[in-house]
Amino acid sequence: MNRTRAVVLVFVVLAAIGGVAVLTVDRPxxxxxxxxxxxxxxxxxxxxxxxxxxxxxxxxxxxxxxxxxxxxxxxxxxxxxxxxxxxxxxxxxxxxxxxxxxxxxxxxxxxxxxxxxxxxxxxxxxxxxxxxxxxxxxxxxxxxxxTDITGALNTSEPRPINASLPFVDDPVLVVERTSATWGNVTRARTPLDIALRVRNPTEIPIPVARIDYTLTMNGITVGNGTTGERTVLSPGSEQTITARAAIRNDELDDWWVSHIERDQRTDLGVSLTAVLELPGNRTVELPLDDLGTNTTIDTDVFDTGNGSDGSTSSIRLTR
The missing domain is CATH 2.60.40.10 (Immunoglobulins)
Known part of the structure; x- marks a missing residue:
C-alpha cells in the first residue's frame, strides 16, 4: 500500500522565541x-x-x-x-x-x-x-x-453383500465399483448421483425393487428418500444401478452450526439400502452400509491451522 504524507501544522507558542513549530506526521x-x-x-x-x-x-x-x-x-x-x-x-x-x-x-x-x-x-x-x-x-x-467430496466416495474395490437368506448362498451381490457425481444443483436441492456397478454371483435372478437412501452430516439428516427403478439381475450378470439422492439445502444452516462447533469438521454419511423382491410378495431390505460411502470434511476457512491431517476429503487453502 502506498503511503502518502499528511502534514499537520501544530502551532505552539514558544515563550522563549515566540515562534511556530511544524510537526510532520506520516499516515498510518x-x-x-x-x-x-x-x-x-x-x-x-x-x-x-x-x-x-x-x-x-x-x-x-x-x-x-x-x-x-x-x-x-x-x-x-x-x-x-x-x-x-x-x-x-x-x-x-x-x-x-x-x-x-x-x-x-x-x-x-x-x-x-x-x-x-x-x-x-x-x-x-x-x-x-x-x-x-x-x-x-x-x-x-x-x-x-x-473440496473433493464426490471423489472421496468413489472406489473400485469389490465388496460382497450378504443377505443371510434361506436356500441362497452369500454373497447375493457384489458391488464391483462405486462412483458419485453431483447433479444440477438448485437453491433448494443438491442432487448426488451414486452409480453402483453390481454383479449377481448366484444362480438365481435377484430382483432389486428400489434403493432407499439417507444422507447425514454430523448426524444431522440432510436428505432421505427412495430412488431407482426396478432391476432384475440375472444369474452371473453385471449391471449399473444408480441411486439418485439429494441434499435438502434448507437443512444446511443446521449442519453449519455443527461444523463450526466441531472445529470445522464434518462426518458425511451416505446410507443405502437395496430392497429386494421375493416370491410371495415379500421384500427384504439389504443394507449396503458396508460400501464405505462415508467421508470426513475438514475445513480451515481463514487459514488458521485448524484442519485435521489424514482426512478423506479436505478443504485446501491457497493464496
Whole structure:
C-alpha cells in the first residue's frame, strides 16, 4: 500500500522565541488482517478479526471519528459485515479487534455456489479504515477453498453383500465399483448421483425393487428418500444401478452450526439400502452400509491451522 504524507501544522507558542513549530506526521497504514471463528448459534456465526495497524510515528495517534469496516464474501456472496469506531494507533504495529456476524441463512446459497463451481469457493476478506484527514486505507485477502467430496466416495474395490437368506448362498451381490457425481444443483436441492456397478454371483435372478437412501452430516439428516427403478439381475450378470439422492439445502444452516462447533469438521454419511423382491410378495431390505460411502470434511476457512491431517476429503487453502 502506498503511503502518502499528511502534514499537520501544530502551532505552539514558544515563550522563549515566540515562534511556530511544524510537526510532520506520516499516515498510518493497514498491515493486514487475521480472522477466526469465535462463536456460533442457530442463527449467527461470529468471526473475530485482528486488524494490524502500523503507525510510523514516535507518538500515538488518536484516530477519533475513525471507522473500520470488515466484510466476508464467499463466491461473491456477502456473508457478513462488521465495523468499529474510534481507534488508537500506538507507535509501531498494533492490533484492533472487532467482530463480524455471518447470517447462517446465507449458508445454503453459498453451498449451492460451491458445488456449482466444481466444489470451489473464493473467500475474500476485506477491511477499510476511514481516517479523517488521512483518507481511507484498504486491505483484502483472497483464498480458494476446494473440496473433493464426490471423489472421496468413489472406489473400485469389490465388496460382497450378504443377505443371510434361506436356500441362497452369500454373497447375493457384489458391488464391483462405486462412483458419485453431483447433479444440477438448485437453491433448494443438491442432487448426488451414486452409480453402483453390481454383479449377481448366484444362480438365481435377484430382483432389486428400489434403493432407499439417507444422507447425514454430523448426524444431522440432510436428505432421505427412495430412488431407482426396478432391476432384475440375472444369474452371473453385471449391471449399473444408480441411486439418485439429494441434499435438502434448507437443512444446511443446521449442519453449519455443527461444523463450526466441531472445529470445522464434518462426518458425511451416505446410507443405502437395496430392497429386494421375493416370491410371495415379500421384500427384504439389504443394507449396503458396508460400501464405505462415508467421508470426513475438514475445513480451515481463514487459514488458521485448524484442519485435521489424514482426512478423506479436505478443504485446501491457497493464496
Amino acid at each position: 497504514s493497514v498491515a493486514g488482517t487475521e480472522s477466526r471463528f469465535s462463536g456460533v448459534n442457530d442463527s449467527t456465526t461470529l468471526v473475530t478479526t485482528e486488524l494490524r495497524v502500523t503507525n510510523p510515528n514516535p507518538i500515538p495517534i488518536e484516530l477519533g471519528n475513525t471507522t473500520v469496516t470488515h466484510s466476508i464474501r464467499m463466491n461473491g456472496i456477502e456473508m457478513g459485515t462488521g465495523s468499529r469506531d474510534d481507534i488508537r494507533a500506538a507507535p509501531g504495529t498494533s492490533t484492533v479487534n472487532f467482530t463480524t456476524a455471518i447470517d447462517n441463512r446465507n449458508i445454503p446459497t453459498w453451498w449451492a455456489s460451491h458445488v456449482e463451481r466444481g466444489e470451489r469457493t473464493r473467500v475474500v476478506t476485506g477491511a477499510a479504515v476511514d481516517v479523517p484527514v488521512f483518507g481511507t486505507a484498504r486491505v483484502s485477502e483472497n483464498r480458494t477453498l476446494t
